[in-house]
Amino acid sequence: MSTDLLVAQLLDAAPDSTGAPIGALHRLLDDSAIDESDPAKSIAEAAALVGLSPTTLRYYERQQLVRPARNAAGHREYSALDLRRLVFIARMRLSGMSMQELTRYIALVDDGHTTQQERQQIMSAQRDRILHRIRELTLALEVTEYKIRTYGAPE
Amino acid sequence: MSTDLLVAQLLDAAPDSTGAPIGALHRLLDDSAIDESDPAKSIAEAAALVGLSPTTLRYYERQQLVRPARNAAGHREYSALDLRRLVFIARMRLSGMSMQELTRYIALVDDGHTTQQERQQIMSAQRDRILHRIRELTLALEVTEYKIRTYGAPE
DNA sequence: CTAGGGGTTGAAGCGCGCTCGAACGCAAGT
DNA sequence: ACTTGCGTTCGAGCGCGCTTCAACCCCTAG
Structure with a gap:
């Protein structure tokens, strides 16, 4: 398992001082890495983005944490909103919730x-x-x- | 489960500032709370002292983490040394080891x-x-x- | 037309760290 | 003598958070 990826991204971007301004952090993942106008992402892409496995994403969906739309083939399509939520979920899990x-x-x-x-x-x-x-x-x-x-x- | 007790003790004693001198902390549990000359403690006493359950202490023994002596009745007797080690173990578990x-x-x-x-x-x-x-x-x-x-x- | 690489499902399995249950022993108090 | 309370053992069970499995589907490229 590696929620590590997500954190790595965050830590790398953080100016490392403990009391650093956090606005930039929010931008980083909530606004810049996830572009509202991007086409919806496949489960593999979404998983890579947030540093989780596709399997885990399916599991989270069973637990009602996310509800991505489906395309004609029945495949999941993660919108920018879904991704934003996934990022949030990953962070909260990571923090021990x-x-x-x-x-x-x-x-x-x-x-x-x-x-x-x-x-x-x-x-x-x-x-x-x-x-x-x-x-x-x-x-x-x-x-x-x-x-x-x-x-x-x-x- | 409550390894909480142990930590509560420590946190209460800590002068709360993050970079506080730690020598006192060591004294606190390693040297003062555990008196070398105390008679050996029963499993219930030992458990209470380190904030774990007797069951957990038995489990740790099965895992070879501690080897308290036994009295005539076959009951465990935790020496000061055993207790010291238990405190260490509790801390390490708590820290995610x-x-x-x-x-x-x-x-x-x-x-x-x-x-x-x-x-x-x-x-x-x-x-x-x-x-x-x-x-x-x-x-x-x-x-x-x-x-x-x-x-x-x-x- | 077929092989490959993606995706889907439901149910079962797993690793960790305890935790519990059942059956039993010993010692003190009434 | 017997209840109470603390201890013992062994093995099974549990909660959490995934992860794996098996069977199946769809699309594209060769």
């Missing part, structure tokens, strides 16, 4: 205007989880670097 | 002195993974906060 919560969120989005409050709650909870996770990792990082420094120390 | 890699590492530790080089490599790889993961999360955090800010925006 569960499929369950993500499907809930997407269902709310599809449900429309009256659901903003719950959506915002979901995202706030997600932000808190990310922050918590970052703190965990920062701590673990220190332990790991300590081990590296003390090299042959027991344990 | 796989069981496979962790068992490998522990096997090397148990093997002794001639394995320092590989151990150090494992830890370096782990450090890199943590750094990568933190960058991923930082990015996802920005996206999430963007969503929260723009609130009712689609997707």
Whole structure:
């Protein structure tokens, strides 16, 4: 599996400083890499773009996360909108949001205007989880670097 | 599951600034919470101390991560050394190290002195993974906060 | 006309990291 | 004597997030 691709793209583009302006990041994938006027993409193309496998994209569709149109042959056609959503999904998965919560969120989005409050709650909870996770990792990082420094120390 | 306990302890004790001196942290769990002269702990006590379930501790033993002694009744007795190792294991798991890699590492530790080089490599790889993961999360955090800010925006 | 390379489906399988269930042992309290 | 509570073992089961399989379809190029 490699959601790695997507992140690689993002990380490469990011000016690497932690508190960098983020507007550019949004442009990067939401607006520039995905051109609204592009013809719809095949599942293989879409998968490559977001760094997932075609199989995973089909799986996400079964889970109701995306609903690409079909062409005459019954093949999926991912519109710019679909792709945008896929990018979002990939990011959220990557940040540790569960499929369950993500499907809930997407269902709310599809449900429309009256659901903003719950959506915002979901995202706030997600932000808190990310922050918590970052703190965990920062701590673990220190332990790991300590081990590296003390090299042959027991344990 | 709650490895949470352990981390909660650590996070509570940490002066919360990201680049804080870490020596204190080591003291906290490696030296103060685990007193060398304490009598050995039961599995329930040990589990509570590191924030894992007794079941998980048995599982870790099956995986050769720890080998507590047994008392006359065949019950496990976790020594200060065992507990120290459990704390380390919990931290490494929490930081995303796989069981496979962790068992490998522990096997090397148990093997002794001639394995320092590989151990150090494992830890370096782990450090890199943590750094990568933190960058991923930082990015996802920005996206999430963007969503929260723009609130009712689609997707 | 046929071979190849894309696509489709539904159902089953998998790897990870636990977690649970069943059957049992031991020691203390009432 | 017996219940309670903590421990033991082995093996099976589970939830998550994909991934694989088998059978089939469609289009194009040679």
